[in-house]
Amino acid sequence: MALDSKIPKGPLADKWTNHKNNINLVNPANKRLIDVIVVGTGLAGGSAAATLAELGYNVKAFCFQDSPRRAHSIAAQGGINAAKNYQGDGDSTYRLFYDTVKGGDYRSREANVYRLAEVSANIIDQCVAQGVPFAREYGGLLDNRSFGGVLVSRTFYAAGQTGQQLLLGAYSALNRQIGRGKVKMYNRHEMLDVVVVDGKARGIITRNLVTGEIERHSAHAVVLGTGGYGNVFFLSTNAMGSNVTAAWKAHKRGAYFANPCYTQIHPTCIPVSGDHQSKLTLMSESLRNDGRIWVPKHKKDVEAIRAGQLKPTQIAEEDRDYYLERRYPAFGNLVPRDVASRAAKERCDAGYGVNATGEAVYLDFAAAFMRYGKEVAHVRGLDENDDALVKKLGQEVVKTKYGNLFQMYEKIVDQNPYETPMMIYPAVHYTMGGIWVDYNLQTTVPGLYCIGEANFSDHGANRLGASALMQGLADGYFVLPYTIGDYLADDIRTGPISTDSPEFDEAEKSVRKNIEHLINNNGTHSVDHFHKRLGKIMWNKCGMARNAEDLKSAINEIAELRAEFWKDVRVPGTNDEFNEELAKALRVADFLELGELFAKDALLREESAGGHFREEYQTAEGEAMRIKEFQYVAAWEYKGEPKDAVLHKEDLVYENIEVKERSYK
Amino acid sequence: MNLTLKIWRQKNANDKGKMVDYPVTDVSPDMSFLEMLDVLNESLVQKNEEPVAFDHDCREGICGMCSLYINGEAHGPDRGITTCQLHMRMFKDGDTITIEPFRATAFPVIKDLVVDRSAFDRIQHAGGFISVNTSGNTIDANAIPINKHDADESFEAAMCIGCGACVASCKNSSAMLFVGAKVSQFALLPQGQVEATDRVLNMVKQMDEEGFGNCTNTGACEVECPKGISLENIARMNREYLKASLKG
Numbered sequence: 001m002a003l004d005s006k007i008p009k010g011p012l013a014d015k016w017t018n019h020k021n022n023i024n025l026v027n028p029a030n031k032r033l034i035d036v037i038v039v040g041t042g043l044a045g046g047s048a049a050a051t052l053a054e055l056g057y058n059v060k061a062f063c064f065q066d067s068p069r070r071a072h073s074i075a076a077q078g079g080i081n082a083a084k085n086y087q088g089d090g091d092s093t094y095r096l097f098y099d100t101v102k103g104g105d106y107r108s109r110e111a112n113v114y115r116l117a118e119v120s121a122n123i124i125d126q127c128v129a130q131g132v133p134f135a136r137e138y139g140g141l142l143d144n145r146s147f148g149g150v151l152v153s154r155t156f157y158a159a160g161q162t163g164q165q166l167l168l169g170a171y172s173a174l175n176r177q178i179g180r181g182k183v184k185m186y187n188r189h190e191m192l193d194v195v196v197v198d199g200k201a202r203g204i205i206t207r208n209l210v211t212g213e214i215e216r217h218s219a220h221a222v223v224l225g226t227g228g229y230g231n232v233f234f235l236s237t238n239a240m241g242s243n244v245t246a247a248w249k250a251h252k253r254g255a256y257f258a259n260p261c262y263t264q265i266h267p268t269c270i271p272v273s274g275d276h277q278s279k280l281t282l283m284s285e286s287l288r289n290d291g292r293i294w295v296p297k298h299k300k301d302v303e304a305i306r307a308g309q310l311k312p313t314q315i316a317e318e319d320r321d322y323y324l325e326r327r328y329p330a331f332g333n334l335v336p337r338d339v340a341s342r343a344a345k346e347r348c349d350a351g352y353g354v355n356a357t358g359e360a361v362y363l364d365f366a367a368a369f370m371r372y373g374k375e376v377a378h379v380r381g382l383d384e385n386d387d388a389l390v391k392k393l394g395q396e397v398v399k400t401k402y403g404n405l406f407q408m409y410e411k412i413v414d415q416n417p418y419e420t421p422m423m424i425y426p427a428v429h430y431t432m433g434g435i436w437v438d439y440n441l442q443t444t445v446p447g448l449y450c451i452g453e454a455n456f457s458d459h460g461a462n463r464l465g466a467s468a469l470m471q472g473l474a475d476g477y478f479v480l481p482y483t484i485g486d487y488l489a490d491d492i493r494t495g496p497i498s499t500d501s502p503e504f505d506e507a508e509k510s511v512r513k514n515i516e517h518l519i520n521n522n523g524t525h526s527v528d529h530f531h532k533r534l535g536k537i538m539w540n541k542c543g544m545a546r547n548a549e550d551l552k553s554a555i556n557e558i559a560e561l562r563a564e565f566w567k568d569v570r571v572p573g574t575n576d577e578f579n580e581e582l583a584k585a586l587r588v589a590d591f592l593e594l595g596e597l598f599a600k601d602a603l604l605r606e607e608s609a610g611g612h613f614r615e616e617y618q619t620a621e622g623e624a625m626r627i628k629e630f631q632y633v634a635a636w637e638y639k640g641e642p643k644d645a646v647l648h649k650e651d652l653v654y655e656n657i658e659v660k661e662r663s664y665k
Numbered sequence: 666m667n668l669t670l671k672i673w674r675q676k677n678a679n680d681k682g683k684m685v686d687y688p689v690t691d692v693s694p695d696m697s698f699l700e701m702l703d704v705l706n707e708s709l710v711q712k713n714e715e716p717v718a719f720d721h722d723c724r725e726g727i728c729g730m731c732s733l734y735i736n737g738e739a740h741g742p743d744r745g746i747t748t749c750q751l752h753m754r755m756f757k758d759g760d761t762i763t764i765e766p767f768r769a770t771a772f773p774v775i776k777d778l779v780v781d782r783s784a785f786d787r788i789q790h791a792g793g794f795i796s797v798n799t800s801g802n803t804i805d806a807n808a809i810p811i812n813k814h815d816a817d818e819s820f821e822a823a824m825c826i827g828c829g830a831c832v833a834s835c836k837n838s839s840a841m842l843f844v845g846a847k848v849s850q851f852a853l854l855p856q857g858q859v860e861a862t863d864r865v866l867n868m869v870k871q872m873d874e875e876g877f878g879n880c881t882n883t884g885a886c887e888v889e890c891p892k893g894i895s896l897e898n899i900a901r902m903n904r905e906y907l908k909a910s911l912k913g
Contacts, residue, residue, distance in 0.1 A: 051799045066720060067786050069827055070728040086807060122801035129803040131795045131856045133820035140810025158820055164727055165823060172794035179790040187783060210775055239722040273695045278703055279724045408725060411743070411750045414695075477799050526710040528703070572715050577677065578776040580718055581710065 003256070003635060003650045006438040007111040012656045013093075016115045019439070020482055024489035031056030034488050035219040035496070037204055039191045039246050041068030043163070043170055043469055044452025045225025047476030050173035052223075053182035055481055057488075060217055061174070062186045062206060064241055064583075069171045072227060072239040073472060076163025077284035077405065079145060079155035080469040082120040087144050091152040093117045098657060100467060103149040103336050104432070104460020105610035105626060106659045107262070109633070109652060111439060112457045119478045120470050124156055126477060132169040134158050145289050147465035149336035149664070155466045160284050160405040166469055170476070189215070190583060191246045193507045194222060194253045194448060201253075201448035202497045205507045207515075209583055212576040214511055216504050218497035220488055221447045223480065224250060225472075228431035228453040230263065232591045232598065233543075234535025236428035237269060237282040243587035244594050247435050247454050255443035256635035256648060258456035259433035260594065261602035264463055264611050265544050266429035267293075267340035270412050270422075271360045280427040281412055283363065283405055285465040288333045290368035290398065291422070293340070295352040295361050297321045305354050312354070312362055312421050323347055331664040338462040338611045338624075339664060341426035345544050346622060348425070355423055364421035369394030426544060430468060432459040432611065433601075436635040436650075440483035441475060444635075449484060451475035456633065461610025515575050518585045523568035527584045530565045534558065534588070534595055542599050547615040551603040555596055555643065562592040596642035601634055604647065624662070631659070666692050666758035670705065672717055673765045675774050682774065684763075694754035698741060699724060699731065701753055718777040724749040726891065729826030732833070733778055734765040739830035739889045747828060747891045767833035771840070771876045782829050784875035785843060791871035792864040793847045795856055809855055819853035822846045824892045831886035831894075837878030842886040844872050845898035852905050862909040869906055 008019040026034065034057050038049040041063040049061040063071060085091040096117035101108055124142070128134065134156050135143040144153040158165040177183040188209040195203040195218070203218035229244035230236035251257045268283045296302050297319050304310035323343055325332045335343075344361050347353070354360050370387070373394030377384045384390065395418050399406065409417050435443050435450040437457055443450050452472040459467065541554035565588070573579045608617045608624035617625040633650040667690045675682030689705050696704075699721050706716035722730040731748040735741035741751045756762065764778065772780040797803060823846070831842035848865050851857025857864070880899055887896045 047799065054798055054800075065722060065728070065730060066782060067827065069786075070722055070730050072723060072728070074729075075723045075725055075727050084806070119801070124806045125803045126797075126799060126801050128806040128809075129795065129797045129856060130799075131819075131851050131854050133816055133823050133850065133854065134806075135820075136811055136813045136816040138813050140812055140816075141807050158823075161727065161824060164826075165820070168823060172789070173799050175786070175789045176794040176796060178786075179792075179794075185786075187786070239728060240724060241722050274693060276693060276696050276700045276704060278697070278700050281725045407745065408750070411726075411746055411752065412697075414752070414754060478801055526707055528707060570710060570713070572710055572713060578718055578779060581716060 001444060003436070003648050004438060005109065005650055006440060007109070008439065012110065012114050015111050016118055023483065023486035026485045026489050026492060028056050030492040032058070034058065034491055035060065036221050036223060036484070037217055037219040038062070038223045038225060039204065040071065040225035040227060040454070041174065042071035042073035042225060042227060042452060043167055043472030044476045045223070046071065046167065046170035046174050047473050048223055048225060048451060048480050049183055050170060050177050051477055051481040052484070053177035059177070059183045060186065060219065061183050062189045062191060064188065064190045064209060066187055068174055068185060068187070069168060071167060072242050073167045073469070074164045075239065076469055077160045077282065078147065078286035079157035079162045079466040080123065080166060081147065081154050081464070081466045082124045082156060082470065083117055083154060084121050084124060086142060087153045089152045091154050095152065096120060096154065099150045100458065100464060101460065101657050102662055103464040104462050105624065105662055106460065106631065106654065107609050107652065108458055108460030110654055110656060115479065116458050116471060116474050119474045122478060123470060123473045127166060127169050130169045130172060132158070132165050134165070145286055146334060148285055148288060148334045148340065149331070149464045155286070157286065160286070160402050163469060166473065170473070191249070192511045192586065193249045195503050195507045196253050196445060197497070197501060197503045200446045203499060203504065205511050207511070210578050212574070212579065214508055216499035216508060218499045220491045220494060220497060221449065221484055223449040223451060223484070224435065224454050225451045225476065226454045228434065229591070229594055230428045230431055232534065232595050233428040233538045234531050235272065235277060235280050235539070237266065237280050240279060243590070245587050245590045247450070248590040248594055250435060250443065250445065250448060250450070252638050254445045254638070255448060255450070256436040256637050257434070257597060258436035258633050258635045259601065260598040260636070261542070261605060261612050262432035262461050262610060263428060264337055264430035264432060265341045265426045266337055267344055267426050268363060268424045269427035269429070270409065271355055271357065271425040281408060282427070282429060283409060283422060283424055284402070285337065287363060287402060287405065290401070291333065291363040291365050292322055292367055293324050293333055293361055293363055294320045294322045295347045295354060299351060302352055302354065306356060321352070328664045335664045336462055336464060341544060342613060344426055359425045360423040361425065362421040363424045365398060365417070366421070368398060372397035430463055432456065432461060432463055436633065440486060441480050442483070442487065447487060449480060451480050461612055514586065514589070515582065517566070518569065518571045518582060519575055521569055521571065523570040525568055525570060527569060527571065527581055527588050530561065530569060531588045531591070533561055534592060537561070538595055538598070542602055545613050545615050546602050548603060551599050554599040555603070558592065558596040558599065559643065562596070565589065565592055593642050597636060597645055600642065600645065601636065604634060605630055666694070666756070668692055668756065669761040671761060671763045674717070674777055677776055678773055692753050694752065696753045697724070697749060698735070698751040698753065699749050718779050720779050721749055726750040727826060729828040732767045732780060732828055734767055734833055736763050739767065739833040740891055745891060745893055747826070767829050769832045769838035769877070771838065772829060772832065784877070785827050785829065785840070787875060788840070788844055788868055788871045789847065792867040795851060796860060811854060815853045819850050822849040822853070822894065822898050825894050826892055828891065830889045830891060832877065834885040834889040835878065836883060836885070837881060839880045840872050840877035841880040841899045841902065842890065842894055842896070844868050845902035846894050848902040848905055849898040852901060861905060862912050865902060865905040865909045
């Protein structure tokens with residue numbers, strides 16, 4: 001099937017408005033006759049379910065957690081972008097659009113990104129109306145901070161818990177509809193297949209995680225807001241339960257999977273401490289507003305630090321290498337994430353890492369304490385030259401901005417970041433790749449939609465900080481509820497979809513078959529054993545730097561590991577009970593397929609773009625080298641084994657933005 | 666270090682349940698508490714025994730899913746954290762650690778250490794929202810300036826992660842801190858005023874129907890709350906409730 005992105009005609013700035021004016025609507029009385037399934041209750045799924053119900057559709061919403069409020073959007077820290085230009089610093093819809101396309105290394109779709117920027121301002125209005133307590137200035141107006149890859153302050157925030165506050169906002173909208181009976185909520189349910197009837201998505205198969213019951217649910221359309229697949233690396237900043245299963249099952253039922261190799265490796269995470277590690281913790285990018293990143297200039301200092309003979313605070317200013325400020329004077333510590341991560345890796349690979357494993361750099365707030373402290377001292381008429389006082393005052397300011405992050409750091413590392421710089425290292429954080437969708441957010445399966453991180457559309461090869469929250473809510477509140485009507489307008493006479501059909505039979509049978517195999521396998525190794533091995537392959541061969549040789553061997557190793565998994569995994573217990581090992585096994589089985597497609601996609605893409613860095617394609621200064629002929633979306637069609645996946649290309653056309661070298665110098 | 670774990674094992678909601686002892690060895694002080702349980706579970710799977718079921722997800726103290734009652738305290742001995750943020754450096758070699766689920770009539774056990782907290786969701790369905798349509802056709806976000814002090818206080822109430830530690834810590838299994846936090850978040854904002862009366866009446870009614878106990882001002886909830894939600898929120902809810910009751 002040829003890809004049709006369905007981008008509306010006309011000038012960029014008018015596309016969304018014109019499109020909304022021209023698509024089919026479903027009248028309110030008919031909406032009552034239409035059912036929609038929404039899987040996932042994060043910012044995208046939660047906001048979509050609430051909005052669809054409010055419009056009048058009958059919604060069934062599903063999440064694997066014990067409450068919709070626990071979806072992993074809750075963990076987003078730093079903020080949400082919106083082109084409000086409240087700071088009067090030159091922001092605009094166009095500039096947010098431009099920053100996002102450039103930040104994504106010219107690998108995202110112009111029309112989608114422009115729409116995202118266009119609706120961004122409304123998100124803030126909406127959330128404030130819902131009672132989301134954003135940070136405010138003393139005058140009572142909303143405060144902003146800056147994020148990487150931009151030269152304006154457009155990020156709205158609620159301390160280091162912006163994701164939590166926005167998700168609780170969406171959750172409250174969802175609760176209102178659950179209370180009205182318009183949303184039927186299914187907690188602790190995992191989606192295990194999509195059911196396609198006559199070429200249209202008409203339902204899903206779920207497993208009740210408490211009872212093990214396999215259930216059939218039908219609807220006129222299915223929406224996936226099931227998040228990203230960073231956990232294919234085992235260690236990531238994702239929640240333990242975050243998984244690719246819903247998206248992967250959709251892929252196996254005909255939805256193309258786009259750019260699986262585009263992964264965001266976030267520069268500021270707490271370094272790995274040992275083999276027992278189960279996940280990695282992010283330290284928000286917002287910290288780079290005030291923190292300066294450095295390593296010692298001299299190897300002898302590095303060695304002394306590792307040996308415990310020297311403290312970072314004892315190293316003189318002139319003996320520190322603020323390498324981001326050195327290499328990228330224009331953006332300094334606020335370069336985009338891919339650039340900052342590679343720069344950290346470069347210093348650590350060169351032997352300047354500051355912890356025992358050699359995989360850590362410093363994020364230092366000493367200068368910020370003094371800067372803020374002086375300001376406070378000045379305002380209060382205190383002695384600005386009293387360094388101890390100024391430092392203390394400054395620490396109080398920093399505490400109000402990032403207190404929870406400093407506390408998280410201290411609990412994990414057992415060091416006080418107010419007194420010594422944080423140690424940080426890049427970790428897997430977000431996946432820009434995902435299910436291919438057209439302008440309407442519809443996948444290649446009619447009636448199957450995909451929103452939020454689970455789709456591929458807006459961030460190209462690298463996502464800018466504070467843009468994931470923006471996209472999740474834009475898709476869920478303002479885009480999907482419009483575009484899905486265009487499709488559902490043909491369904492007003494269809495009537496309820498029966499679950500008693502050969503297609504539902506077949507889907508349920510295939511789910512049961514996998515479960516029975518896993519339960520009866522009686523192998524020798526746990527699910528985590530395989531997951532960790534998969535993670536190692538991914539990190540070592542498909543991580544921050546990739547090359548053809550490693551990728552080829554990764555493809556083989558993953559295929560072998562998958563075969564071994566199905567032969568040798570041990571899942572204790574039965575299906576008919578709360579069985580976490582079984583739930584994990586079903587998820588890891590899909591990661592083992594996705595991982596191979598990921599490596600295949602990375603091998604095909606013979607260029608460096610954003611988070612995808614191929615060692616063979618770099619400039620003399622070690623920067624990413626984009627190649628014109630790869631200016632396309634790689635959308636993969638499932639054909640059995642991942643190695644047999646067929647490539648479809650969507651060429652990316654830039655009519656409103658000049659494609660040029662992405663420089664932050 | 667080497668430890669003895671006494672863990673509540675309960676096959677399902679109908680099972681009676683009992684404490685079972687498990688020795689664990691070579692525990693690193695840098696492990697989180699849940700990573701220590703991961704290691705135990707890995708060894709149980711190897712021995713073909715059933716791993717211990719416990720709720721967890723984000724493992725960074727924000728999702729509110731983890732819920733263990735450790736040595737008689739919700740989320741264990743440290744303060745201002747959830748179980749997933751508790752690290753083994755808080756314990757000593759040779760310690761015996763008792764691990765139970767959050768216990769309350771309104772939180773029935775599903776399995777082992779996993780409890781059903783959907784009562785919290787139902788309280789939110791009853792009124793934990795502002796009835797504004799999600800169309801985006803609202804007024805500009807800066808049209809209503811909000812006093813920074815009120816906005817910050819509202820945020821502090823909104824930081825509640827809905828874990829249920831307050832209920833588990835309360836001798837009456839009261840949910841007043843949880844409900845008070847939500848009522849306060851909206852009561853402190855101009856946007857929340859329109860529905861203030863109905864909200865507090867409906868949420869309190871649902872709270873009572875779920876079988877949570879009353880507040881007798883012991884304050885254990887505030888001590889154990891991983892997010893430091895203040896008792897003032899309960900006082901504010903009581904004022905809101907009184908005001909609403911007088912209005913009828």
